[in-house]
Amino acid sequence: MIFRQLNPGACRTYLVASEKTKEALLIDPVLTKVDEYLKLLKDEGLRLKVAVDTHTHADHLSGCTALRDKTGASYAMHSSAGVVRVDKRLEDGETLGYGDATLQFLHAPGHTQDSLIVLAGGRLLSGDFLFIGEGGSGRLDLPGGSIHAHYDSLKRLDAMPGGTLMFPGHDYRGNAQSTLEAERASNPVLSPRSREEYLKWWESLRLGPAEWMKDVLKANVACVCDPNAVKIPQGVSACEACAPAGPSAGPAVPEWSPQEVKQKHAGGGVSLVDVREPEEYSGDLGHVRGATLIPLGQLGDRLAEVPKGAVVTICKSGRRSARAGAQLLAAGWKDVHSMAGGMEAWNEAGLPVEFTASV
Ligand SMILES: [Fe+2]
The missing domain is CATH 3.40.250.10 (Rhodanese-like domain)
Structure with a gap:
């Protein structure tokens, strides 16, 4: 199985493909990088079958619709997503497989109602459900976000081995990957807490402004493919809600x-x-x-x-x-x-x- 983390900046995209059949999936592609993905696919002789969004993004425009239109690939999201042009609606536990590349999708609401995490050959693509270390996780205060749901979704990690390699949807500190074991030891979101303590802890976090993010959410629901359609501040760790003082x-x-x-x-x-x-x-x-x-x-x-x-x-x-x-x-x-x-x-x-x- 081919596995690659793309976009070394804050927003991470993942390429998963079968070495045997050359069929590929892209997870969380970014609209402004669609031409780069198309070049990569061409250079590697890969055929894009599915573009997946792990959730409706609020900090960048999704590249899934553009990739769908340019390659004929399907656009997949969780069944609860309101995104208009999704054509594969995934249920909890569903798998998508091509040759030796198989992905399993688990519903993990909290950051958004439609959040998915993805298991890919011993790796966990955690989307915005969980970030690395100090980064905590994606914020829970956007439309569709829920601290209660996130608390419940964290239990999905309990059965996963500590050695599971974790790849987040964002990292604002230049980290590429972690392990669940390391996250259990250092990620403030995973510190053991009662539901009540968890609620209080989240409420104590001071998060950055979110008004512009609501516009990005709406644009992604409508599958906007114009990168200038929404003003997105640059260099801001917008999705992150991490360790508070x-x-x-x-x-x-x-x-x-x-x-x-x-x-x-x-x-x-x-x-x-x-x-x-x-x-x-x-x-x-x-x-x-x-x-x-x-x-x-x-x-x-x-x-x-x-x-x-x-x-x-x-x-x-x-x-x-x-x-x-x-x-x-x-x-x-x-x-x-x-x-x-x-x-x-x-x-x-x-x-x-x-x-x-x-x-
Ligand atoms: Fe997000």
């Missing part, structure tokens, strides 16, 4: 917007501490000029390097920086702010970045 993380940390951070820093007397990893600091999102790099995991040991005056903590999306800020407040700092939305929001606002190596 929970009770153990310390006091609440006030936030400044990127614009406020820029203004206060320019005024002097404010230190910037970037708590991401070194490769993120010098990576695609760059960093704010003058920000000192102290990864969150090292902060406790490097408090002496943090000036005692006003401090702004910065990370990729605003979550780690909130935790770092809480750590500083707990350690005696009085004037600490976390930059809302992190370097994603800074870039989104078009503010200047530097790409030098770590300092």
